[in-house]
Amino acid sequence: MRKISGKEVRTLITLIKGQRINLSKQYPEIDKLKIDISWKLKAPQHSNFYEIDLSAFMINQDAVIPEEGYFIFYNNPLSSDHSLAMSKVVPAAENQELFLNLAGVSPEIEKVTFILTIHDAEIRKQNFSHFENISLTIWDEESKEELLSFAIDGFEQETAFELGNVYRKEGSWRFNPIGRGYNRGLQEFLDIYHPAAAAETPYKEEKECETERPMISKLDLLKKKVDIIIERKALQKIRARVGVVLDISGSMRRLYKEGIVQNVMGRLLALATRFDDDGILDVWIYDNSFSRLPSVSERDFPNYVEREILKNTGVSKFTANNEPPVMRDVLNKYIKEENSSLPVYLIFINDGGIKKAKKNQDSVANVLIDSSKEPIFWQFAGIGDGNFDVLRKLDDLDGRYADNAGFFHIPDIEKETDEELYEKLLHEFPRWMAEAREKKILAR
Incomplete structure (x- = not known):
């Protein structure tokens, strides 16, 4: 003592x-x-x-x-x-x-x-x-x-x-x-x-026996982080279709090659499993042209970017970027091909370089105005140190029936914590949900 x-x-x-x-x-x-x-x-x-x-x-x-x-x-x-x-x-x-x-x-x-x-x-x-x-x-x-x-x-x-x-x-x-x-x-x-935890992936290749205990994986941990933010924003009862559009222009090459995009997709998939009743994330990539890729679930997520993008010779990659065509295809899928009463939460990842449209050209602004009466919310995420002037002006875009888009900037996606990312992703979505119900875009 x-x-x-x-x-x-x-x-x-x-x-x-x-x-x-x-x-x-x-x-x-x-x-x-x-x-x-x-x-x-x-x-x-x-x-x-x-x-x-x-x-x-x-x-x-x-x-x-x-x-x-x-x-x-x-x-x-x-x-x-x-x-x-x-x-x-x-x-x-x-x-x-x-x-x-x-x-x-x-x-x-x-x-x-x-x-x-x-x-x-x-x-x-x-x-x-x-x-x-x-x-x-x-x-x-x-x-x-x-x-x-x-x-x-x-x-x-x-x-x-x-x-x-x-x-x-x-x-x-x-x-x-x-x-x-x-x-x-x-x-x-x-x-x-x-x-029972998978060594590298959130699933097992072989058929699991019915008595096996549930697995804990990195994706399971991400889901729990999503749950914290969803509860904080009172979004527990929300059901939505979730999609992501990924920039694959030349300046994104390193992020694809080094596995950063695969990692980001895992973080987004965890969010999709909490909103989407099928637990899937719809995927597009685009540079000067676009590709609508197979939707991704927990089972087929491992090596998705390598398998479906980098080794896929049928998709365009690493040229200049052109946003309106892929945005029109997003609308085509959700509004025409697969019309539903569920809202759409679309995450659009871009590393800059969106140009202001010339006269008589289609543009990001035109797509947002045209889709402002539809049940779709566009969440733009700018990553890196590119020029995001076009996206920063979305909140002041005139001519829309509802404010259907949000934007945030992340200088270094590799250093952004999961909690910070989910907080930013879900910052404006609740506001749009409330406005969409008020204006009868969504059922109450």
Whole structure:
């Protein structure tokens, strides 16, 4: 014990990797723990560009989670037995907390392991070498006293860390400071502790047996992030057909070749599964001409861009861009070929270069005016550092029956977090839904 301001408090124990401690013996009267995980970036890195995820796996004697409720992360913050809770995620924060009641842990749970990962690390070219340190500190939740701490530094190319675990042995709870790095992110631990999770894809090629547990995949995690934004905007009951138009002009070449477009499509597919009753995303690409591609679902999403675009010799790619023809085909599909009472939410991704139309030429403005009485909302997303003057003026476009388009700009899509992207994608859609119902474009 030590004294602070005349009061006796416990001595903080500083652990090193592998230095296990018997919690039940060292602190026999303590059951409720606060586990604080903190991290610090090196200068000049900026926390807004890094999406750090804390998670915990509550593992049984077979070394797997017994059910989904024992995988704790931002959208499942409370375990099935209510013994482990996670604090609310604060964007750009450099710490997060877990609260563990040892007395309440289900008898089937033998170990609770704590994981820190960088979301989309490979795509964003991020790893823990950009960090100075990671610290795990355990507190007595009731007395607010620090009990022990464990620090990790000396990082290389790791994208995930198993920080440590609390485990049962011979009737006692113990803590093991691990500090082991991995290079496959969260998927590494899904493979280890949740065998039903697919290693690289959100589905299995072979037929799954009926008794197999549901899989957790990267796409499943994205869906849960979408759900947070949908609930925040009260869009839970919305059903809509969802499509995406992708710019494939010459300046987009790198984004296609390096897998950035495939990654973006995964983020959009997660949104489509929440709006579209068929769980599909309709797809167009365009440069000087356009192609209407096969719609994509979870089952055929893996390698979609490589298979349907890059290796498809029948589609035009990497020339100059021309928007009106592909926009007319979008209207042709949804308004003429497949007319429906459901609204259409169309995401249009462009990296700049839309030219102001000459006299008697079709234009983006003409298409928007012509479709302003139809149940279709155009969400334009400008990416990169191109010229978006035409798109920026959409909100002031005269001649429309309803304001049927929105625009936002993302300088670097690789650094945009999922939450930021979904927030921007769904910012103006609710307003259009309300106006479309008011003007009887949509049924109330």
